[in-house]
Amino acid sequence: MCSRKRNSEPVKNWQRNGILLAALLAFGAARMPYEAALGKQLRAERLTPPPLEIGTRDRIGQTSSAVALGGLRTLVATFLNLRAFTFFQDQRWDDVAETFDTIVDLAPRTRYYWETGSWHSSYNAASYYLENSKLPALRRREAWRAAICRGRAFLERGIRNNPDDWSLLANLGFLLSDTNKFPAFRDANETFMAAADAYRRSADTGKALPYVRRSQLYSLARVEGKEQEALALARSLYAVRKNRTPTLLILLFVLEANENPAEDVTQRAIEIFETPQKAYDALSVHWHRTRERFPVFGVAAALKSLETTLVISPEKSIFNQPLQAPAGPDDWFGK
């Protein structure tokens, strides 16, 4: 009805289709380098997520897979996060871990998922095996250790995916220096070093809060052989008044005492803490923090001297107060 009269020979159908296909291919060839470069740039700028793993597609099922592949990955992650909460309420720890593995594959840039997944494993699952399980002690102990190690590995994977995220790094430092967690790792020295390193990297991002650099010191001070490095850090932190927390003052004191055993520790304690009473109180608290494995160079000598100065009776002497035994899996699960 609406066809036009043509003077030339009409193009046959197969010719038209051929021309269209050729144009489609030429158009594709023209855009391919641009799109490839753009894709690379967006991935480098972390604006597009890495491709979805085959295992993840299997785990989330056909429907969710289609939704995720349709450009709605974060939406599927939101749904799975709700499912993980149900698993958490039912204390199904393996399911919680598996769900979070899938979630972070769908939304690898969301800090919340990394932190929550790690927290479930290192804290909730580990506490469950510590307190509530009816398993034999030996198996509970192994499950507790495995849960903490899995939480650490999960967080480290999150850091590899988000190397500039100060909070993930700080959380790793926090986990590795936690009194109730570091005994899960075989070498305390190595663990504190790893914690200090995580805190250092977090603070070096420039986005972390000031407590992170102080936490680096708190971990580094516990590493045997790193006392000089720790002292240098303590001095630089001490130079800023805002940083002068009780723990920092104590560590400055003990690290100086380690560097110079000949110094008058009592005099130095009074200088740092301002009065003999304040020095005595702070050092007494430190003396009792046995579980944290902080160094105690010069603390005993200073306390003895301060007790004489402050005329503290032998009954009230800090040395006559019971000390907490360093706790660990042997105490928690029985030898």
Place this chain on the structure above:
Amino acid sequence: MSTTTAISAKGSHLGRIWVIARHAFTQLVRMKVFYFLAVFAVIAIVSNFFDLPQHEGPETMGINVLRSIKSWSLGTMTLFSVVLSIVATALLLPKDVEDRTLYTILAKPVPRLDYLAGKLLGVLLLVFVSLALMDGLMTVVLQIRSTMVLGEQLAMAQAQHWPQDAIESMRLETALHGPSWSLQGAVFAVFLRASVMAALSLLISTFSTSTLFTTIISFMVYFIGHFQADARDAYLQAGQAGQGMIGRMGSLLVSLVLPDFQNFNVIDAVIEGQTMPLVALAKLTLVGLYYAAFFTLASWYVFAEKEF
């Protein structure tokens, strides 16, 4: 004024395209497509006022709710915009044939390219208006909730005597998850993807025999388009991977013929709190325009010789 009278009254191409676009837009609105906005409104409002069961620590207080609102809203926008652009475009040509409007229009001195461009513009206008309305609602809901979250966080921080720098850091982090220009950029990326799909559906509908065929093929292309980058990478890295010739040619064919939708997935990063640079959005716009222009011209090439 009837469509045909209006079309003949306008001399320029742009004028004709605009008249056809307005007509297509009105035609779609009369099909009550905006009803889905009510569904979106319910989703947006419900996600704001209901606290879904999830793990919340004092450090992240409320931020996850903001992320959920963005995730639900942008997810729904993506879904609606893609469905709308495919179905609306697939419907237009068959409906014009069925109503015999097409014959009336083409009997006038209206170039077929103007007709197709007008139809496409009408669909894009509809998608744009829908997205703008949804975006407006999402921004309002997000603003309300961000203010609530910030208020709760400040109260907690002050009660616990947080230092000022810690409060500021928390405030900045929460602000990242509130309404932002990046979020508007993400909505625009959703529109671009829908535009590409509309143009592609237009091309398919020019040689398809039914609306159903156009719709199904378009959805298939949409999903496969999210793998296109994988095929391209497989082709480009085939030498290293030791892929055979047939596999390599297959990857090349997929990457040349199908559009790449993976680049439009920047919306995920924005939901996660990332900032979208303007340059990235400009490059995506170029990609979208390139696709839309090519598919429209290809549609015209097929449609130009079609007998009715």
